[in-house]
Amino acid sequence: MGKYRGSSKLLLQPKNTEEVSQILKYCNSRCLAVVPQGGNTGLVGGSVPVFDEVIINVGLMRNILSFDKVIVSGVLVCEAGCILENLISFLDDEGFIMPLDLGAKGSCQIGGNVSTNAGGLRLLRYGSLHGSVLGLEAVLANGTVLDMLGTLRKDNTGYDLKHLFIGSEGSLGIVTKVSILTPPKLSSVNIAFLACEDYTSCQKLLLEAKKKLGGILSAFEFLDSDAMSLVSSTTFLGTENHGQEVIKDKHGQDFTSIDLRALPLEFWYSYASGSIFMENLEAFLLHSVESGLVANGVLAQDINQASSFWHIREGLPEALMKAGAVYKYDLSLPLEKMYDLVEEMRVQIGPAAKVVAYGHLGDGNLHLNISAPAYDDNILAKIEPFVYEWTSKNRGSISAEHGLGLMKAAKIHYSKSPETVRLMIDFDYCVFELLPDTSCLDDNHSIICLCLSA
Amino acid sequence: MGKYRGSSKLLLQPKNTEEVSQILKYCNSRCLAVVPQGGNTGLVGGSVPVFDEVIINVGLMRNILSFDKVIVSGVLVCEAGCILENLISFLDDEGFIMPLDLGAKGSCQIGGNVSTNAGGLRLLRYGSLHGSVLGLEAVLANGTVLDMLGTLRKDNTGYDLKHLFIGSEGSLGIVTKVSILTPPKLSSVNIAFLACEDYTSCQKLLLEAKKKLGGILSAFEFLDSDAMSLVSSTTFLGTENHGQEVIKDKHGQDFTSIDLRALPLEFWYSYASGSIFMENLEAFLLHSVESGLVANGVLAQDINQASSFWHIREGLPEALMKAGAVYKYDLSLPLEKMYDLVEEMRVQIGPAAKVVAYGHLGDGNLHLNISAPAYDDNILAKIEPFVYEWTSKNRGSISAEHGLGLMKAAKIHYSKSPETVRLMIDFDYCVFELLPDTSCLDDNHSIICLCLSA
Numbered sequence: 001m002g003k004y005r006g007s008s009k010l011l012l013q014p015k016n017t018e019e020v021s022q023i024l025k026y027c028n029s030r031c032l033a034v035v036p037q038g039g040n041t042g043l044v045g046g047s048v049p050v051f052d053e054v055i056i057n058v059g060l061m062r063n064i065l066s067f068d069k070v071i072v073s074g075v076l077v078c079e080a081g082c083i084l085e086n087l088i089s090f091l092d093d094e095g096f097i098m099p100l101d102l103g104a105k106g107s108c109q110i111g112g113n114v115s116t117n118a119g120g121l122r123l124l125r126y127g128s129l130h131g132s133v134l135g136l137e138a139v140l141a142n143g144t145v146l147d148m149l150g151t152l153r154k155d156n157t158g159y160d161l162k163h164l165f166i167g168s169e170g171s172l173g174i175v176t177k178v179s180i181l182t183p184p185k186l187s188s189v190n191i192a193f194l195a196c197e198d199y200t201s202c203q204k205l206l207l208e209a210k211k212k213l214g215g216i217l218s219a220f221e222f223l224d225s226d227a228m229s230l231v232s233s234t235t236f237l238g239t240e241n242h243g244q245e246v247i248k249d250k251h252g253q254d255f256t257s258i259d260l261r262a263l264p265l266e267f268w269y270s271y272a273s274g275s276i277f278m279e280n281l282e283a284f285l286l287h288s289v290e291s292g293l294v295a296n297g298v299l300a301q302d303i304n305q306a307s308s309f310w311h312i313r314e315g316l317p318e319a320l321m322k323a324g325a326v327y328k329y330d331l332s333l334p335l336e337k338m339y340d341l342v343e344e345m346r347v348q349i350g351p352a353a354k355v356v357a358y359g360h361l362g363d364g365n366l367h368l369n370i371s372a373p374a375y376d377d378n379i380l381a382k383i384e385p386f387v388y389e390w391t392s393k394n395r396g397s398i399s400a401e402h403g404l405g406l407m408k409a410a411k412i413h414y415s416k417s418p419e420t421v422r423l424m425i426d427f428d429y430c431v432f433e434l435l436p437d438t439s440c441l442d443d444n445h446s447i448i449c450l451c452l453s454a
Numbered sequence: 455m456g457k458y459r460g461s462s463k464l465l466l467q468p469k470n471t472e473e474v475s476q477i478l479k480y481c482n483s484r485c486l487a488v489v490p491q492g493g494n495t496g497l498v499g500g501s502v503p504v505f506d507e508v509i510i511n512v513g514l515m516r517n518i519l520s521f522d523k524v525i526v527s528g529v530l531v532c533e534a535g536c537i538l539e540n541l542i543s544f545l546d547d548e549g550f551i552m553p554l555d556l557g558a559k560g561s562c563q564i565g566g567n568v569s570t571n572a573g574g575l576r577l578l579r580y581g582s583l584h585g586s587v588l589g590l591e592a593v594l595a596n597g598t599v600l601d602m603l604g605t606l607r608k609d610n611t612g613y614d615l616k617h618l619f620i621g622s623e624g625s626l627g628i629v630t631k632v633s634i635l636t637p638p639k640l641s642s643v644n645i646a647f648l649a650c651e652d653y654t655s656c657q658k659l660l661l662e663a664k665k666k667l668g669g670i671l672s673a674f675e676f677l678d679s680d681a682m683s684l685v686s687s688t689t690f691l692g693t694e695n696h697g698q699e700v701i702k703d704k705h706g707q708d709f710t711s712i713d714l715r716a717l718p719l720e721f722w723y724s725y726a727s728g729s730i731f732m733e734n735l736e737a738f739l740l741h742s743v744e745s746g747l748v749a750n751g752v753l754a755q756d757i758n759q760a761s762s763f764w765h766i767r768e769g770l771p772e773a774l775m776k777a778g779a780v781y782k783y784d785l786s787l788p789l790e791k792m793y794d795l796v797e798e799m800r801v802q803i804g805p806a807a808k809v810v811a812y813g814h815l816g817d818g819n820l821h822l823n824i825s826a827p828a829y830d831d832n833i834l835a836k837i838e839p840f841v842y843e844w845t846s847k848n849r850g851s852i853s854a855e856h857g858l859g860l861m862k863a864a865k866i867h868y869s870k871s872p873e874t875v876r877l878m879i880d881f882d883y884c885v886f887e888l889l890p891d892t893s894c895l896d897d898n899h900s901i902i903c904l905c906l907s908a
Contacts, residue, residue: 117610117614119610128608130585131581147874148871148874150849152786152849152850152851152854153817153818153819154573154817154818154854154855156855157851157852157869158858159626160571160584160621161877161878163584163618164614164618166614185665210638211639332607332608334522334605364606364608395605396606397608397611398611399610400608401610403610404610412611414611415609415611416612419598419601420600420602423615423885424612426884426885427613427615427881429884430883
């Protein structure tokens, strides 16, 4: 990201839980601040040692401990440092998939994914990690190892403490092991890349898709025309190698001949569905075209085309980085108001910067990016606190999936009531009350003060 | 249930959150113990005032506050006292379904469902309430109202405290409002009632169904031959009115003519699937019959048949009640070992009582029932602690979905490590530290000491 720079002089790479425990116990007894770190792919400065913290990087803890596929469960138990893409590959061989998938999968680690409650591309179908994670092991600041590494789908015995660690960004402890429910790989996956004329059509299409396709809909992404322009020089538009036309309107017109970029408001988005019910999917798409919800679109003909569709969506963060400085916001908003913010932001910011919107439409999650030639306080002043106030006023969340980190820790009140923030601080105190000596705690009652980044 | 008897002299029925807050504030200031109560359908004595607690019953708080279906979300916001079946009916008219369904739906309330993290029949498809509940409002013992009533699918701003209240059985506070994500009603629902020759076939069939049917599989229940015997005098077996045969083997043999009760080990179970993909479902069933996984079965031909199938499964608790005294256990166990416990229990208990097993196979959740003519300490001594020790040894949970309540509060150590139990107590203390005067707290730091039953 480049916005936060580290200044630590010590990086420790424990090989197992016991070493994590020993390190934390020692640091705690000497009042040394630490910052847990995973794949370091976070976008809110959570895993960066901005002061002089000791870095505890769990990247060497990368063993898969067990995978139960013999019977029915598909329960994967692994160490926190396992890279997401490696887990995806491992499961693929076993006939299962991870319930989460992220653009950063090549570097991010499962411990960081869990600690930041990473969302990503499949949340629509498989839900959040609060639903998929069956158990975890975490080490508290004083070295106490909490064994919550259950592998059961149901367990109603007392408070389900693992949920506090999911998304707590490392501030309550370091996640060292994870047990996660993985769905079986489905017989086939089809991906369509469609265009709607306006945002309202996108919303209607999502509702229709949810109703008509039911459980086979596993992702419903979107990108707007400014986002599409950014990546239009890449693989998709204007080439004959990709995106063979399979959807035609009732007159048999070939939709790829239309220059969709000329439409007043243009949305491209894709969804992936997995099942053997290809015919049903085609019928749904055809009906969507005939009813006018879809203006144009392509259904992937093979795995390479499917990959190229995802490549467009997943290539957006990189394209933004190349375009210059980027102010990144990760918001949850009520669906019907989501795009209003994008349009208001364009008015607010004027010609000084470009507003690029994409995200996980199916989850109500907008990635709002303001792209400028260079970081500029004048631009920032036009974005903040406007974006947070707008989000708060519309009962949205100022962090849908990226977490608070350093960037938004002080802005929590935009999304949480004073009473709940107070209780969070109390809980923080609770966990660290377990310390033999609490005299070294700061005002936030936290010696692990930063977040474990995915 | 009859096992726990109430002795309260005061029942209060607040009409809104403010009244709940006022009652708790008053009781707290006078050191009066309270017990929150919903539909009073719990099975572990959680909502029964066994001492002289003031009952706070939320049954009058039964307003549906909002339902967002205009766009895509299907987010229902309602008060805690709404009866589950009423919510199901309401959503049915709107084209949506509740993500949970229970046998007790006619009485249980959503606040109790959430407070006990109720599981039920659709967990396999829609996951637990930790995944479906988007937000809630709860009142702490000192009257503080915690507004966590978000309606967003994603919100990573600080600790997700609502998860502590989901399944905490009212011991941290009283849930007063709930926001829950509801899936769209699918085009059609089909239900099959199948028989396998042994438990291994059941497990294999579940894996096959998950792989082949993917997202359309929404429940996978099971009942064993002793359970089937209990309900065989009801609608299903031996009648021509129900269960028209649609599955025949390759020789066209009519499977309903086989007396399955004569098989050495007999399992009946049903699964429900929702989609328009009837042909695929039939193909799957036919293949399962041909491969020998399914010995016999019936696919519902209409809504009445489908209801009669569920009636068999849901009628089991009532049939057990009528049969005499019943010791009920609700366990999570690794799938491959689940039925070993049933068989060992039969040996352990001998002819003094009957062991009846059913449950949610798809979730690894066994409902183990020991049915006897009358409650008898000799029988109980053969069941406990054997059943808890067996479960603990096999890393199961002594309460999959019913909660701890009075029945199992002191048995939490069978499923949770000492460190996590310690942290729960600390968290309990945390919440009640908010009290203006903590001198009236007992050793458990809890003035709300019992659970809100579903």
